[in-house]
Amino acid sequence: MPTSSTSHVASAVPCPVVESLDAILPEEPLLMMGAGPVPIPAAVAKANTIVINHLGGTMVKVITQVKTMARYVFQTRSKWVLGVAGPGSAAMEMAISNLAWEGTRVLCIKNGFFSDRMGEMGRRVGARVSTLEVADRAVASLDLIAETIRRERPEIVTVVQGETSNTVWNYHLKDIAALAKAAGALVIVDAVCTLSTMPLEMDAWGIDAVITGGQKGLSSIPGVSLIAFSDAAWARVKGRTAPNAHWCLDASLAENFWHNAGYHYTAPVSGVLALHEALRLVCAETLEKRFARHLKCSQALQQGVTALGLQLYAPQACRLNSVVGIEVPGGLSPADVCSHISRQHQVEISGSFGLPIVRIGQMGEQCREHNLFRTVHALGRTMVDLGVKVDLPAGVAALERGLSGGR
């Protein structure tokens, strides 16, 4: 007998019963103080609720402004700024897959988990990737980098400004870029966690591609990212003979949307509007003031954590300010700390891919005094609750001293 249109065959997938978001989400939003995503300002949240025509006149104006503001944040006059519908990793893949292909010699300076990813992406497009392995909690010396460049003769060098996983800051970035340039290589910089939290001058430092995500320093939503190519990098993109195997990430196709008001794929309009507002707030604050705010807050946090009696993971010389790594005292695991502080204090912080640390972010909206007091207090109380002897009043007092300029 034929079945009616409303009846189901036995193997059909049944309609599921699920909980509403109201039932799943906590009544009070958790304070996002981990390695990203970070809290977003009200203007960003509002923009993220709007849907407009992705090919209309309003979008053209929004895109024009996003590019103009992004040029300021990247410190570049290059025309070739594009957005990416995807995470920071998609922007990384857009950089490497457009600039490298079968046989391209790529040198990956590997400081940890994220900088290694660029090498992996290079191998996947067929590039001949050599890796400079840098010890944990350290940066490679310029001599070693120069020697490696001489030996490997890379066409492309990849490097991260802030290695979020082990909280190491590649403070040599400008000099690394100069060494690569002098050897005729293009330089790709991963600024996913650092952009707008500390200086990065794409043009002045001779960087050929910079990438960033939305959910960190910019305090926008995750899933819409930015990339900028120098003229030299763009010439390589345009000069390649084999097309990029990643259709969505093909910069020549993305040019249609980001520079010619045409169609590539349907852009994540709400996310681009959110990014617009995030960038507008960076411009309203100015980079100088934003860098100063980040530095002051991160140093005060580090003083507070140290005064609690806990150890910071990265040595001061190469310590990243955008994400602070804290050693977890013996007997505890990062997961113990993260789950307790989340459950008892509604503060989210991060573990780190197998390292014995927890990480507290200092990116964008995380760098606000009230968020810092709540976080240091919650971390101190968590330690007390978990049986670790810390000096909670000293930690909070040191934070206050750091924020008020040592008064």
Ligand SMILES: Cc1ncc(COP(=O)(O)O)c(C=O)c1O
């Ligand atoms: C330095 C760095 N690079 C790349 C990424 C990847 O970004 P996403 O998770 O948005 O793909 C991250 C994410 O934490 C990062 O910190």
